Amino acid sequence: MGLHESPLMFDFEAVSSENLKFMPMSVRFNLDRFGLRISLAQWQSLPHADRVLLARFPVDEDTAIEPNFDHALFEMMRTHANVEPDWFAPEPNPAWRExxxxxxxxxxQCRIAGFEPVEAARWAGLDPFKRYVLTKLSRKPDGNHDFVPAMREFGLADLARP
Structure with a gap:
């Protein structure tokens, strides 16, 4: 699978990423799947064209499909920030895969936002990348400003309490 024609972003990210000033979820996914970490300052040190390119990589779980994300990131970071991304061991069984x-x-996050709990059957019916996004947006105990827009975009807004 090749690169997408344009950056892979959800509608809710268009506002929150401010034209790729912040890392879109597609880049976060690929960082996590390859076990790479960069800071927001490092992300912002990359030229806009490089950030666009990184956001065009597929979000498939199979790292063999598109192994060039990590190579591209390393080259960009060396060229523009004179650093390399930090490595970490990716979680072997992340919660979003279950x-x-x-x-x-x-x-x-559902409780905080006033949504009914998500039922396992609805969770299972979500695309794996959408499960990743909701899990990533839910990693802290306080409310996340992108959680409600993501739930709406993913068709789960009907879980809102009246």
Missing amino acids: TSVVPDGVQN
Whole structure:
């Protein structure tokens, strides 16, 4: 699978990423799947064209499909920031891959936002990347400003309490 024609971003990110000033979820996904970490300052040190390119990479779980994300990132970071990304061991079984149980963080964000809990069947029906996004947005105990817009965009707004 090749690069997308344009940056892979959800509608809710168009506002919050401010024209790629902040890392879109597609880049976060690829960083996590390759076990790479860069700071926001490092991301922002990259030229806009490089950030666009990184946001065009596919979000498939199979790292063999598009192994060039990590190579591109390393080259960009060396060229523009004179540093390399930090490595970490990716979580072998992240919560978003589990389809039978909705992560506690997602349910907590639902409570905070006034949504009914997400049922396991609806969770299982979500695209894996959308499960990743909701889990990533739910990793902290306090409310996330992108969680409600993401729930709406992913078709889960009907879970809102009246």
